[in-house]
Amino acid sequence: MTGLGPEAWDAVRLSLQVSLVATMASLPLGILVAWALARKSFPGRQVLNAAVHLPLILPPVVTGYLLLVAFGRQGPLGAMLYETFGITLAFRWTGAALAAGIMAFPLMVRAIRLAFEAVDPRLESAAGTLGASKLQVFTTVTLPLVAPGVIAGSILAFAKAMGEFGATITFVSNIPGETQTIPSAIYAFLQVPGGENAALTLVAISVGIALAALALSEWVGARVATRIRGA
Amino acid sequence: MxxxxxxxxxxxxxxxxxxxxxxxxxxxxxxxxxxxxxxxxxxxxxxxxxxxxxxxxxxxxxxxxxxxxxxxxxxxxxxxxxxxxxxxxxxxxxxxxxxxxxxxxxxxxxxxxxxxxxxxxxxxxxxxxxxxxxxxxxxxxxxxxxxxxxxxxxxxxxxxxxxxxxxxxxxxxxxxxxxxxxxxxxxxxxxxxxxxxxxxxxxxxxxxxxxxxxPPGDLLSDPALVNILGLREAGAVIPARVTSHAEDGVTELAVSGGRLFLPRIEAAPGTALRVRILAQDVMIATEPPRGISALNVLPVEIASLRYGGGPGVTAQLRSGGDMLLARVTRRSAEALNLAEGTRCYAVLKSVAVAPTDIGGPG
The missing domain is CATH 3.40.50.300 (P-loop containing nucleotide triphosphate hydrolases)
Structure with a gap:
């Protein structure tokens, strides 16, 4: 590990930061979209479903390029964000988080949607007869019951965000200390002679983080499942 | 309410x-x-x-x-x-x-x-x-x-x-x-x-x-509703009161049309009960039956006879202030000359007890 320069440690810190922010920020929207797709019928449902899944199917570079076109300083959304809030996403770590969040979104939504579909709607109507408003039914019955799916979806999204490369490097490039995450750092180290050792260490760290996330999700998932099965 | x-x-x-x-x-x-x-x-x-x-x-x-x-x-x-x-x-x-x-x-x-x-x-x-x-x-x-x-x-x-x-x-x-x-x-x-x-x-x-x-007493003893209730399940529900416990383990109940004897019921004398008598557990005799093992025989009057499509007849029997139901065959009804107003005896093969009081009004 000692052979790792500050640049590589920056990549590790940045990867964790980008993935965590991407997961946390997309979670409320992910729950909302999963709920709508699982429970509601509305015009444009299929369109929404397709849009959510698009990043899974498109080449990541294409997604990255579309983000650049939309959120670049000259892009329609990017220009608006800059003029109203002074926010720039392109070539910033926030842009990396946006790219990672979008790439991870389909996986998150799928896991949570399955959990919503598994909740017995009869429990929800029972809660209604006991005096719970629709919002209370959601927060006190539905949400606790989909918790395992939310946790699984979040871990999956986090892992996907940690590994995101194509869309990120296209949208925010590979700037050490700003947008260089573990995958792009590994890529950069492999491009220069003698960088193999640093790359290998980053690979080991990457594997370690992935295993830790998996173990954490198993542990939390098992606890929540026991609680919910009601034994 | x-x-x-x-x-x-x-x-x-x-x-x-x-x-x-x-x-x-x-x-x-x-x-x-x-x-x-x-x-x-x-x-x-x-x-x-x-x-x-x-x-x-x-x-x-x-x-x-x-x-x-x-x-x-x-x-x-x-x-x-x-x-x-x-x-x-x-x-x-x-x-x-x-x-x-x-x-x-x-x-x-x-x-x-x-x-x-x-x-x-x-x-x-x-x-x-x-x-x-x-x-x-x-x-x-x-x-x-x-x-x-x-x-x-x-x-x-x-x-x-x-x-x-x-x-x-x-x-x-x-x-x-x-x-x-x-x-x-x-x-x-x-x-x-x-x-x-x-x-x-x-x-x-x-x-x-x-x-x-x-009221369930009226509906359950209404022959017109037997088909809805189901032939096997049809039967009257009538109020009864525990009067005494005999030493041989039999409990005596008073109903409006007479007395019933049942295997011991754990209830103090004076307790109000409901008894349910299935129509298929009631036999009709035109004379006081003798030499049979059934303990429960009530004098009744035929209030109505209802012929269905099949071989069965549903008889509604007035017993004091309550109504019983009996299912007999058309052949028996004709052999015994049963008609509305006929006085006869209901032989009860089985009586079920609902063990607690009839709560509330009705």
Whole structure:
């Protein structure tokens, strides 16, 4: 590990930061979209479903390029964000988080949607007869019951965000200390002679983080499942 | 406290069109599967929005299509006990029981400890629903509905999913609930034994309509309704009073038409009971029978004879102030020259007792 320069440690810190922010920020929207797709019928449902899944199917570079076109300083959304809030996403770590969040979104939504579909709607109507408003039914019955799916979806999204490369490097490039995450750092180290050792260490760290996330999700998932099965 | 229901609703090919009142006490909504009983209850609870009509509970309008009133489910104050317990699996028994209080932030007069004792679930409070038996879970579900301080308790075949032993475990609690006056109960059932034990008022449904409504004693002994009730299950329910216990283990009961002798009943003399006498357990004799083992013979008068399509005849027998039903064959009826007004004797092969008092009015 000692052979790792500050640049590589920056990549590790940045990867964790980008993935965590991407997961946390997309979670409320992910729950909302999963709920709508699982429970509601509305015009444009299929369109929404397709849009959510698009990043899974498109080449990541294409997604990255579309983000650049939309959120670049000259892009329609990017220009608006800059003029109203002074926010720039392109070539910033926030842009990396946006790219990672979008790439991870389909996986998150799928896991949570399955959990919503598994909740017995009869429990929800029972809660209604006991005096719970629709919002209370959601927060006190539905949400606790989909918790395992939310946790699984979040871990999956986090892992996907940690590994995101194509869309990120296209949208925010590979700037050490700003947008260089573990995958792009590994890529950069492999491009220069003698960088193999640093790359290998980053690979080991990457594997370690992935295993830790998996173990954490198993542990939390098992606890929540026991609680919910009601034994 | 009363419930008035007059609703119409279409569900595909099925048309629901019901109009009935439920007075205080236990009103049993009786009918075959698919006769629309559950739809009626769901409409009262607000889980089903009828196409037309109105529903009033104790003077409060819950639904009125014409006036555009449709009180949302969570404001209706109907305690609903479903066929399946529907306990929240992520909450303990205690949290399930207190769920209504948690979401409505109201503390009614109902007491958790007292309700738990009434239902015999004090020892289960810290368990989770997954660790309960079917009978225990259903009792917790009843407690949860009670503690929501409802204006009416809706029970949709709460015992249907349970085996006989579990049913026998819960029925006494339901009787206790009924006798703890005040809370009207609408109880859906297609089991006549439950009707005989619990009902103060009976509403008979068939194919989405109310066929007849009234006191269970009148309806159950009405030969015209035998087909709806089912031939095997048809039988009268009459009030009786324990008079004495003989030393040989036989209990004597007084009914309006005479005396009945039954294997010992654990009830003090003076206790009021209901006895249920199935039509197929009643034989008719034109002379006082002698030399038979049946203990129970009542002098009766034939009030009506109803011939069906088959070989059977349903006779309605007046015994004092009550009516009994008897199923005999057409051949026997003709051989004995049975006619309205004929005085004869009813030989009862079997009498079932509902062990507790007839609670409330009716």
């Amino acid at each position: 009363s419930l008035e229901v007059a609703i119409r609703h279409r569900l595909g090919d099925f048309a629901l069109d019901v109009d009935f009142d439920a007075p205080a006490g236990v009103t049993v909504l009786f009918g075959r599967s698919g006769s629309g009983k559950t739809s009626v209850v769901n409409a009262i609870a607000g889980l089903l929005r009828p196409d037309a009509g109105r529903i009033c509970l104790s003077g409060r309008t819950l639904f009125d299509e014409a006036q555009g009133i449709d009180v949302p489910v969570h404001r209706r104050r109907t305690g609903y006990v479903f066929q399946e317990h529907r306990l929240f699996p992520h909450l303990t028994v205690r949290e399930n029981l207190l769920y209504s209080r948690r979401v409505t932030r109201q503390r009614g007069p109902g007491d958790l400890v007292e309700t738990a004792r009434l239902l015999g679930i004090e020892a289960l409070l810290d368990r989770r629903p997954g660790a309960l038996s079917g009978g225990e879970a259903q009792r917790v579900a009843i407690g949860r509905a009670l503690l929501s301080e409802p204006d009416i308790l809706l029970m949709d075949e709460p015992l249907a999913a349970l085996d006989e032993a579990r049913k026998a475990e819960i029925l006494p609690y339901l009787e206790r609930l009924r006798d703890r006056a005040g809370l009207p109960i609408l109880y859906v059932s297609h089991n006549l034994a439950e009707v005989a034990r619990l009902a103060n008022h009976l509403v008979l449904m068939e194919a989405g309509r109310v066929m007849q409504a009234g």
